[in-house]
Amino acid sequence: MKIIIKHHFWLFLINIFLTIVGSIGTLFFAYFFGKVIEFAISKDLQSFIFYIIVALLTTTIAIVSDYLSVLIQNKIIKEINQELRKKYYDKILSDQFNSNIDTGKFINNSSNKISQLEIFYYESVFSIFNGICFLILSIVMVIYYNWLIFIITTFFSILVFLVPFLTTKKSQKKIQISNQANDDFLQFSKDSVKSYWNYWSLNKTNKLKSDLMKISNNYEKENKINKNFQGLQVMLSTITIYLIQIILITLISFFLFKNIFTVAIVVTLSQVTSQYIQSFGIILNHFIKYLNLRKTNNEINEPYIKELENFTKTxxxxxxxxxxxxxxxxxxxxxxxxxxxxxxxxxxxxxxxxxxxxxxxxxxxxxxxxxxxxxxxxxxxxxxxxxxxxxxxxxxxxxxxxxxxxxxxxxxxxxxxxxxxxxxxxxxxxxxxxxxxxxxxxxxxxxxxxxxxxxxxxxxxxxxxxxxxxxxxxxxxxxxxxxxxxxxxxxxxxxxxxxxxxxxxxxxxxxxxxxxxxxxxxxxxxxxx
CATH class of the missing domain: 3.40.50.300 (P-loop containing nucleotide triphosphate hydrolases)
Incomplete structure (x- = not known):
């Protein structure tokens, strides 16, 4: 968390703002559709159409805010990965030649462990924070309505899995390209260790580190493209959920027009409480991942090899x-x-x-x-x-x-x-x-x-x-x-x-x-x- 706040403070603030906007947009979507139901009951067509439009606007704001938040998170994590690698290369491939490099550990630390940190540590930090933001806001709204529980839309949310299935082929291609970039990076890292002495003896360790950072940047670029596509899948899934909710509430409203049954603010609370439960599960899941990867984070950020004691300047x-x-x-x-x-x-x-x-x-x-x-x-x-x-x-x-x-x-x-x-x-x-x-x-x-x-x-x-x-x-x-x-x-x-x-x-x-x-x-x- 320190590296995020210390080196990416303004991006982190923008992410906070977008998270809050997205959460408020989601909650207001539920609130305005509650109003839609209310005016449907009273058969106030003008107010009904107005709140339909307002609800759609708040939905759009929530979806776009969440998507932009994902893009910013990916940018921050990409830069953190580059910072971690640069810090690691500066330690290992220093101008004071180190003859005790463990090739396997070098490759593992500069690729696998950093990837683990990205997926299970830094992404978890953002997921936990985003979940807490929504949780706090949704709790306020639920308390305001005296905690009415009526989850209608949850049953239909399973339809959201249609989106990943429809985009599987393209997703696999993105993953394949990302994996190839990862393989190229691993091979170059291995070759770089072998050539360290040659570069060092030629007084060109900076060139070696520069080449490593260049191929690392390509790896992170392809990785970011892959994750952005996954973010797009999440956005499409979110749109699907909202469309299902719109269909359900529109259907309920139709029944209201026909005076078959009455539904008031229950629809609002059904959405809020459903997402409240989902947010709680996300927080719990990512918090466990966060705890498991704390040790790996410390290994990457701690010096890999201690300097020789009583080292005198060369x-x-x-x-x-x-x-x-x-x-x-x-x-x-x-x-x-x-x-x-x-x-x-x-x-x-x-x-x-x-x-x-x-x-x-x-x-x-x-x-x-x-x-x-x-x-x-x-x-x-x-x-x-x-x-x-x-x-x-x-x-x-x-x-x-x-x-x-x-x-x-x-x-x-x-x-x-x-x-x-x-x-x-x-x-x-x-x-x-x-x-x-x-x-x-x-x-x-x-x-x-x-x-x-x-x-x-x-x-x-x-x-x-x-x-x-x-x-x-x-x-x-x-x-x-x-x-x-x-x-x-x-x-x-x-x-x-x-x-x-x-x-x-x-x-x-x-x-x-x-x-x-x-x-x-x-x-x-x-x-x-």
Missing amino acids: KVIDEKLDSIIFKNFTFKYDETTILDKINLKIINGDKVLILGKSGVGKSTLLKQLFYPRLFEEKSEIFINDMSCENYDIRKQAVYIDQDIFLSKDTIWNNITLANPEINKEEVDYYLNFLQLNHLIDRLEFGLETIILDNMQNLSGGERQRFAILRGLVAKKPWLFLDEVNSALDKKTSGLIMNYLLDKKAFTIIMVAHHIEKEHLIKFNKIIKL
Whole structure:
């Protein structure tokens, strides 16, 4: 309730106003038709026609007010869902990289749990409030008439189910579209978690969050359309109920004209008490749902992962990166100490090789050098000879994985993610150098082709070359390379290794489990694990 009032106060006030107007319109509809009966008895035709018209006007006001109230509620809930997701993404996909994301929990919290909150929590809040408004007003009217109970129209209200049956086919189509949008959102959320490290290492987590919010907005849009259609069904059902009531009262009035029996204000009270009972049932039902979902609401609004205790601010390196020095550096992998209190200095232009068998922690060490805050092991760190506890070098360095995640976007936007201002001639040069131009040339739209399914049809070597391509396009002087040649043939690997190692402007920190002797001699520092 707090988030509704705090962030959507004016819309909430409008909803209150429409709810009260709709409730008053409904009650006045009953009252004016009571007057219709009264003048039918007295056979005052002019007054009878007048109150028929007034009753129809109040009915129209009630129906339109209720429908507009539903639209406003849907708008508020859509924005709340977006706010919850943004809040959740800011916590999980923060600029302080989090390596402990539970993929299943991430998807469940950002989709299923928020949907549960929408249906069983926030919608219940509105239903409870609307029911209470009508309940209070109807109680006042019933007390005014001394609580006469005569429910005539309730028996016929079952006819309201005709409306959903008549609109079933269209409703199913709306639901299908909404479900497809939900599936797309879930898949993209899953892919986003997989690509988090790639985006983070390229200093583009904001782009990742922006893309997530974009597809989330589409999901919420389709969801809102579906719910608006359901609201239309409710409106049509309401019209059906009122038409049935009009028919019944008109029929009773006909009998009054014929002096068969007399009915006065009973018709009014029959409608009011019938809806009073319905409102009470709605309040009770939604209050139970509200209580059941309080815990889920707290889970979404509470931080998903607590910040590390005694967290010290990370030093962001904007200027030229000349050196990184570790003193008393300890590296553990699977509870085993691999490096114990060593000193390591990497200066601009160095070519550093981390060599070892598979499974000894080479990639983990590389990530720790790229971003020490990921790990618990502490050491004295100096950036450009200045002491710091943690650092962020993404503006000067790029981390290139042995595989690449490609989001659902154009090939151009994927490979220029970290450097969207790069000119096409430079990209074409790298495409030719990495022998990827033939893959682009055979596509109808070339670099503007939209990537589907993360281009799973590419070979391992092609994917590695795309990873290298994106890293080179980033135009960063420090390159952290994680087994980037493991799936390349000897000739292609040699070509790329010579290019990287011969460039004096590049500082290379590379992980490999095997490397050719001709390339080994080009490294001036080797760490064996």
